[in-house]
Amino acid sequence: MAYRLCKNLGDSIRVPQLVISKLPQLEDDWLRVALMVISTGETDPARLAHSLRLKSPEKAREALLFWKGAGLLESCDDSGSSTGDLANASKVRSHMTTPEVTAAARNxxxxxxxxxxxxxxxxxxxxxxxxxxxxxxxxxxxxxxxxxxxxxxxxxxxxxxxxxxxxxxxxxxxxxxxxTLEAAERHLKLLTLRSEREAEVARLFHLTDSKFTKAEQRLIASWYEEFSYDESMISEAIAYAGEKQSVRYVNGILRTWYSKGYRTVRDVIKDGALTTQNIQPTNPSAKSVLGKGPRRAPVFKQTGGK
CATH class of the missing domain: 1.10.10 (Arc Repressor Mutant, subunit A)
Structure with a gap:
């Protein structure tokens, strides 16, 4: 018996060649989902499963993932803009299932x-x-x-x-x-640089290792990245802290110096932050630490053979 197409008396839709090319490897559910999506634009797994009488929304998700991998679909956020990921599936499940991974990997x-x-x-x-x-x-x-x-x-x-x-x-x-790969590479370079700087700060504090807390790491990063200070400024602040040599205390000194416009050790000395030489107060007050406490005693030269 031969067959031919009946005269089309109803609505028709154009089926992409992509779908036709995949027919030999399709499961029935995947073809039904594709035709429904092409016809109606519906991509919600639960509604597709209900409309097509699938066993579960899981079947619809597998089909959507297959067609996403094949290039028929792209996912979008709630506003409808393309995002390049399968937003609906990721919101329903925290991770893909093994069947979903298998379906996506086929194409x-x-x-x-x-x-x-x-x-x-x-x-x-x-x-x-x-x-x-x-x-x-x-x-x-x-x-x-x-x-x-x-x-x-x-x-x-x-x-x-x-x-x-x-x-x-x-x-x-x-x-x-x-x-992106480029952004990740830059980020890893920054992490490496921060690690090197933490080791440098540990050395300035005379610590045996550079294991700082997360909060301390953020403060140390700000000294270099926000204040643009170098080793000499940090060393000066540590010396100026006296017995209160902690990251938080030194951060207070550096932040105050930065707010006053001090960018180098010369600026600190020039503006009168340090008024004497070679003497360190044993317990500097908060005012002297952040302002003009003495750190070095003056050096006197002998004259007249005395």
């Missing part, structure tokens, strides 16, 4: 590359849970693969091999606007 070779390189960096096969977390960062959160891998390499070098730890750190970077 996106970057996912396989991400998993394989992560395994190499972590020194062996990673768990499915860790795989789901890392792939979620790429698919659901929109982070580039090279960005994620740079983060994995960095944190593994610090002994942090937990995918959840890496996830929190990278999402923290993203929240700060660090969401």
């Amino acid at each position: 996106d070779p970057a996912i396989a590359a991400l998993v394989q390189e992560s395994q190499r960096l972590m020194g062996g096969v990673i768990t499915q849970s860790d795989t789901n977390i890392l792939v979620s960062l790429y698919v659901a959160d929109g982070l580039p693969v090279d960005f994620i891998l740079l983060g994995v390499a960095h944190f593994v070098s610090l002994g942090k091999r937990s995918a959840r730890y890496i996830e929190r750190a990278l999402l923290g970077w993203q929240a700060e606007g660090i969401d």
Whole structure:
């Protein structure tokens, strides 16, 4: 028996060639979801599952992820603007499921590359849970693969091999606007520089290591990055602090000097912040620390052979 198309008496939609090319590998649910999305624009998993009588919204999510990987869909935020991630899926679930990862990987070779390189960096096969977390960062959160891998390499070098730890750190970077490879590389260079500066400050304080608290690290970073002070200014402030040699106390001195316009040790001395030489008060008052307390006693030269 032969067949032919009936005369189309109803509405029609144009099906992208992309969908036609994927027909040999499609599951029924994925094709139904694609046709519904093309026809109505609906992308909510729960409503798609209800309209198409799917077993669960999970089936709709798998289909959406497949079509996102295939290039038929791009996700958007609540306002409808494109974001490059699967916003709806990430809001419903904190991490992708294994079927979702499998579906997304079928049409996106970057996912396989991400998993394989992560395994190499972590020194062996990673768990499915860790795989789901890392792939979620790429698919659901929109982070580039090279960005994620740079983060994995960095944190593994610090002994942090937990995918959840890496996830929190990278999402923290993203929240700060660090969401490209170039931005991440600049950020890591800054972290390295800060670590070197903390070691320098530890040496000036005569500490055996540079393990400062997070609050102290922020203060130390501000000395260099906000005040633009160098080792000589920090050393001067430490000496001026006397017995009160703590990061917070020295920060008070430096912040006061900065507000007064002191940019170098010469400025501090020139403006009368230091009035004598070679003498350190044993317990300087707050006023003398931030103002004009003596630090050096004058040097007298003998004259007339006396």
